[in-house]
Structures are given as structure tokens and as C-alpha cells.
Amino acid sequence: MRSLRRRPLDIAARQSADVLTSFQREAWTNIVFSxxxxxxxxxxxxxxNSLPSTAMPVLGSEEAGxxxxxxKALADRGLKHVTFTGGEPTLAFNALEVLARSASEADLETALVTAATWANSDRQIHRTVDRLAPHIAMxxxxxxxxxxxxxxxxRLAIALDVLRQCGARVVIRFCKRADGTDRDYLEKVRGIAGKDIGVMVQPVHELGRADAHMCEDNGSALDVPCLSTGLFVREDGSTGPCCGGLGYAGRYSHPFAYGNVxxxxxxxxxxKWRQDRLLRLQRLVGLRPLLAQLQRSDRLDPRALQGxxxxxxxTHLWGDGGKEAETARRWGEESLTTAVLDGVETQLYGNVWQEDLSGDFADGVER
Known part of the structure; x- marks a missing residue:
């Protein structure tokens, strides 16, 4: 079993702390719609594990409306960012347009995560960009x-040129192969991206269908805080903690569900997402304290140390239904733990988030 002994952080890790804090701060004010x-x-x-299958539902325009x-009510309460993802979110084009328009009208920053399959024809490129670019910031x-x-x-180069012409902000996300055989292709992608479009290179993670494409060991996952991207809302209205592994693989069998919207x-x-003490503990100090407690009590699934x-x-820790989640959540709610987390949150973000839950939310149901 992998040891929980802390590895010293290298210079690159220390330099990335500001980037991580910035990401966490943005996620705190973000909602992700799948x-x-x-x-x-x-x-x-x-x-x-997305597929072309017609059995997979698509958000309708009525629900999107x-x-x-x-x-707007969420924006008034502090929401700043909305992200659209999938699957391929443009397959729910009308619903996407409705939500993106309303988000931009509420002065929310919008982002679209897409494989750009719509770039296979000029007609589709212009339809997609002309209708969505006024409402999609990234x-x-x-x-x-x-x-x-x-x-x-x-085809991708043509789409990028059309996006440039309308002043859109664009980033290309490139998942690298473990064997390094895609280095030449990466340089070609960088070539069409030019100097004005960033290319983010990341490893393939052992989630979904990616088990066969694991990259080299990227260091200890235990020293990195949870990267929850914000409340995750699926096309059926169900919710999760993020758009990562638990958002899909552990769809309904983890301890981070916040009702059906x-x-x-x-x-x-x-x-409810922002008030979750267990998620707060993971986001602020990482998984190491939870793993150490479970390991000491012989209640740790060894798979949780293999990522x-x-x-x-x-995903390994909670994806089996999170049988130890209630115990872990109690640790996150203890007064000493709360005091430590309050200090960390204040140091990172300037204050501890609080909200008056009287009035329209007194009984936990919207009025």
C-alpha cells in the first residue's frame, strides 16, 4: 500500500499554488451544466464514457428555460461563472443558447467546453459561432x-479563425498520450493556435474509458487539494460535486448529491454545495487528513492510494457509495476542524463564506 508520508513540494509545485488558489476561488462562484x-x-x-447513443438524454429547451x-437570483447571491459541458454540449443547441443568453444577461462569465465537432462544415461553424459567440466568453x-x-x-484552424474574427477568447485542451507518440501532433496544434490561443497540455486520468491510457506517475495526488469545479448539474436535474470522476462514474452513489434542481x-x-463540510475540507486542505484517519482505523480502500x-x-475513495463519508463528514464539522478550515479559508480568500438563510430559504426550499 502506498505510504501517506508527505513528499517535499518542488519548486514547480510551489509556483503553481497561486494558480490553484485562483482556480479554487473561481470554482467557488461557478456552476457547471452538463x-x-x-x-x-x-x-x-x-x-x-460519452457516446453517440440516442439512449443518452439531452436537455430540452423547456427545462433550460x-x-x-x-x-439572475444566483448572480445576486454571488454566482459569477457558468460552464457548459457534456458529452458534447452543442448537441443540446437550443437549450445551450437559452442558458448562455440568460447567463450573459445576468452578467455571468460563461465558458463552453466542446470537442468542436461542429467545425466539420463551414455552415456549422458559422451557425455555432454566430449564435453562441455573443453569449459565450470562453x-x-x-x-x-x-x-x-x-x-x-x-477544419479546426478555420473554426479558430472565425472565433478570432468575432473576438472570442479560446483555449485548446490537449490530452497527451502516455507513450509520447503524439508530440509531433501537439506541435501541429500549437502551430494553428498561434500566439493568441493558449494550448493546455494535460495527462489522461484513470477515469471512464481512459484506464488503458494512463500517463506516467505525476507525483503524489495526496498533496493536491480537491479541484471541485463548482456545483455540477446534469441534464436530468440531478447534482454532484464537480465535473470530474464523481460527476459521471459515481453518478448517484457518492456522498455529494445536493438534490434535483x-x-x-x-x-x-x-x-448546499457551498455548505458541504466534507467537500470544504477536501477543497481547502486536500484528501490526506481523511485518508490518514481512515487508514489508522483500517477503513481505507487501498485503491484510494493508487491514483x-x-x-x-x-473517485476511488467515495465512488462505492462513500460508506465512510458520514464519519469523515463529522470530522469536517468538529469545532477544532472548523476553526482550522476557517483560518485556511480566510488566508486563501479573505473571508469565510456565510449567508443569511432566513426568509426564502429558512426551511431549505425556495419560495
Missing amino acids: LTRRCPLACEHCIT IWASQL WDIGHDSFHAGRLELG NETGLLHAWR NHVCETC
Whole structure:
């Protein structure tokens, strides 16, 4: 079993602390909408196990309109960012447009995570960009050698030029292969990205269909805090803690569900996400204290120590239904733990988040 002994942080890790804090601060004010698990692709490295299958539901315009009508209330309560993902979110095009428009009208920063499969024709490029660009601030395009067979680089280059012309902000997310055989392709992607579009290179994580494409050991996942991306809302209204492993693989069998927004409303679920003491502990100080406690009491699943990334560790720890979650959550609620977390949160973010729950939220249900 892997030891819980702390590894010394290297210079790169210390330099990344500010980036991590910035990411965590943004996630604290973010909601992620997964509009469908359906995708035209079936990439072998997909952490969401998305497929072209028609059996996978797509968010409808009517439901999207109901959610969209609630975004202004969330903005008034501190929400600043909305992210759209999937599957391929543009397959729920009308719902995406409704939500993106309402989010931008509420002065919320919007981001679209897409594989750009719509770039396979000029008509689709212009339809997508013309209708969405006024409401989408950041285009997060996933493209790498796994996607190459379904979208030629020349088509992606045309899409990037159209996005440039309308002043959109764009980043390309490139998942690298463990064997390094995609280095030349990475340079080609960088070539069409130019100097104005960033290319983010990341390893493949052992989630979803990606088990066969693990990258080299990236160091201890135990020294990295949870990277929860914000409340995760699926196309059926169910919720989760993030768009990582538990958002998909552990869809309903983990301790981080915050109700169905079709029944309780978005604001209720978002508040519950922000109030979750166990998630707060993971986000502020990482998984090491939880793992150490469980290991000392012989209640730790050994798989939780085998991951190279915090999302892998978290999925192994809680993905089986989180049988130890209530014990761990009690640790997060103890007065001493709360005091420590309050200090960490104040140091990182300037204050401890609090909200008056009287009035419209006194009984936990929106009025």
C-alpha cells in the first residue's frame, strides 16, 4: 500500500499554488451544466464514457428555460461563472443558447467546453459561432490525437479563425498520450493556435474509458487539494460535486448529491454545495487528513492510494457509495476542524463564506 508520508513540494509545485488558489476561488462562484452525455465521438480516453447513443438524454429547451430564469437570483447571491459541458454540449443547441443568453444577461462569465465537432462544415461553424459567440466568453476546445480522426486540423484552424474574427477568447485542451507518440501532433496544434490561443497540455486520468491510457506517475495526488469545479448539474436535474470522476462514474452513489434542481431549484442546490463540510475540507486542505484517519482505523480502500491525480483518488475513495463519508463528514464539522478550515479559508480568500438563510430559504426550499 502506498505510504501517506508527505513528499517535499518542488519548486514547480510551489509556483503553481497561486494558480490553484485562483482556480479554487473561481470554482467557488461557478456552476457547471452538463447538457447531455451524448457525443458524436467515442474517444478511448473519455472520462465521461460519452457516446453517440440516442439512449443518452439531452436537455430540452423547456427545462433550460426554467433553469435560465433562476440565474439572475444566483448572480445576486454571488454566482459569477457558468460552464457548459457534456458529452458534447452543442448537441443540446437550443437549450445551450437559452442558458448562455440568460447567463450573459445576468452578467455571468460563461465558458463552453466542446470537442468542436461542429467545425466539420463551414455552415456549422458559422451557425455555432454566430449564435453562441455573443453569449459565450470562453471557448474551451478539446483537441488532441484522440480526436484527430474525427476532425481534421484544417477544419479546426478555420473554426479558430472565425472565433478570432468575432473576438472570442479560446483555449485548446490537449490530452497527451502516455507513450509520447503524439508530440509531433501537439506541435501541429500549437502551430494553428498561434500566439493568441493558449494550448493546455494535460495527462489522461484513470477515469471512464481512459484506464488503458494512463500517463506516467505525476507525483503524489495526496498533496493536491480537491479541484471541485463548482456545483455540477446534469441534464436530468440531478447534482454532484464537480465535473470530474464523481460527476459521471459515481453518478448517484457518492456522498455529494445536493438534490434535483427540477424539484428544489438551482439556488437551493448551489447553497448546499457551498455548505458541504466534507467537500470544504477536501477543497481547502486536500484528501490526506481523511485518508490518514481512515487508514489508522483500517477503513481505507487501498485503491484510494493508487491514483496519480486527486480526481482518481477521490473517485476511488467515495465512488462505492462513500460508506465512510458520514464519519469523515463529522470530522469536517468538529469545532477544532472548523476553526482550522476557517483560518485556511480566510488566508486563501479573505473571508469565510456565510449567508443569511432566513426568509426564502429558512426551511431549505425556495419560495
